[in-house]
Amino acid sequence: MNPFLSNFRTVSLTYAVWLMTGCLLAAILVMTNICAWSNGLLFSIPTMLAFGVLSTSAYYVSRSLPMKKRHFFQVTGIFGGSAFLIGTIWLWLCYLWNKATWLFDENWAGIHFSQQMPIMLFIIGTLLFLLSILIYDVLHILDNMRQVERRQAASEVLAREAELQVLRTQINPHFLFNSLNSISALTTIDAAGARNMTIELAQFFRQTLALSEQQKIALTKEIALCNHFLSIEKIRFGKKLQVQMTIDAESESCLVPPMLLQPLLENAIKHGIRDLVDGGVIVVTSKVRDAWLYIALENPVDMDSKNLAQGTGTGLKNLQARLHSLYSGKSRVEYRTEADLFRIEITLPLELTPNSAT
Template sequence: MYGVFASWRSTRLYLLAWLMLGLLLAAMLAAGGADWGASLLFAVPLAIVYAYATGYSAYYVCRAYPLGQAPLPAIVAGAGLSAACVAALWCAIGLAWRSLLASLRLTLGAQPAAELHSELATGLLAGAPQLARLLAPMFGLGVILYGLAVAVNYLVLESERVRRLETQELETRLMARDAELRMLRTQVDPHFLFNSLNSISALTALDPAGARAMTLRLAEFFRHSLGLQADRKVTLDTELELVRHFLAIEQVRFGERLRVAIDAEADALSCLLPPLLLQPLAENAVKHGIGRMLEPGLVRIEAARAGSLLRIRIENDVDTDEADEAGAPGGAGIGVDNVRRRLAAAYGHEAGARWTREGGRFRVELVLPAETGSEGE
């Protein structure tokens, strides 16, 4: 089914509108002196027949002359010619139907059916004035109704086109988010993996238990990260668990140089956020902050819910003598910019990310809507 007949709901609404029109035509005939029963039997079936005729014909006319592609004169000419043909066919069907009713001795007007049938036959052959008075309004009404059907079908086609564009845009956004997540996975610093494996190799001789624990954490980290989907949000608790695995692995490499403090309020842990949102920030905190320091440094993550907002803060110590600041281009600024773009794609203007540096501390603050629900919604 196509156009207004694309679904049962639109078909019912369309036929209901034509049924109301048939009742209106029957009322007009009854007001002119016709019998109510005969008027209904004449007008309602004729309206339903014309509903299907105009519905299908107007749909193919609209498809043949699409808006924005076909010139306006061609649209008017094509719709006008089709309207004239279909209206003339409707008049012929109406005459045949009226003649059939007359032959069944029904009364349609003040005259007996036999006399009316005789008058119709005479008018058909000789062009009686009574028949002309019937055909002219019926033809004009048919043209007008056909024009309305064309307008309705154009509206339906345009709404379908807009819906398809919205669906394509949504699919494109989902594909872009999937590609972005895959890119983030590939951006997990290869040196992190290599350094982790080297640390495991070194620990096998000095601390076999530590090597085994680090191997398990590394496997757990990649198991969690590879199981995430870009279009399914995770709870803050799940995201922090991934960050803990990452920082625990880095602590094996840096030892006492890397200290970690994670403080998240209970009502914030159930809030949803895009996956792998915090891991790049934690990675930058280690790589551009702790990794450039000789003395021990702290990475602190705090999360709290403030009404309808979720606030997350990631802080890390930095070398005060380091010329290339962690927030400079090529450092944490790239990670913050990526996070800012992901927040804008997911929440629009309702979320944001900013960074500041105060002395020996580098801070990234995220603000996003505090959504709650089942993980992955």
């Protein structure tokens, strides 16, 4: 079955085109003084609609030769041969239909077939069939492009799902082990602290699993997840770890990828706060300007630390690749270290939650 004629709308549109082509053929017959309008329309419209049925075979002719495997002689032989055959069949249909209209024995029916008339009709039928093949070629190309786009979109969705699946397993094992060790140590000296840490750890993992199922979440939800993470880390590091969050109220309802900030906070602690004797303050800010969401994270670092020198930057590169995939290259991630301070700035296209958008 011809897939391009698989619904009533496309069939109607196709035969509307052939109807107009029939009117055009009638106009040619009238302008060349072959017949009057009534005779021309009675001859042209039924025969052209019949040709519309014949032209559907152009789909199979076009499909018989894939674009990449076409050669001049193949194209000439198959396309030319099929056009010759259809042109001949249509010429005979025209001849038989004209014979039938003469039976009406009326002035408005039938046209005179001159010696040039069969040649003209044959050429018209052949050229129209070749044009039909070309049109189906174009439709095939467009359909292939749409399929490629759909496959690409499906691949991107699968890649994002795989990425989120990896995120679930990428929570630093050291963070989990250290948290469990801290809980174990606290059970003997601070049972209430151990209980609080256990609750925060459970809440953190519960939210991590829930939010990672979504492609994008409100910034407030990401901040809430980060607060559970920081509550656990503050129990471990005590006063060494200080966090200052300045979240613009306008940015709270902005959509961001889940697990966007938590890995950055984890890196700030691992490569910054942990190596400083007096610890330091991690500063997180967000603001909305025009059609963009700006998020910045800043933390002190020990430039002489071996832990900092051993960092490979893989996490930041993965973050750039992830945002590039999600936002089609419209996002930006910039980071730098200066004056014992590491700063990362993220710029995302502004997207709001449905409730805030209304």
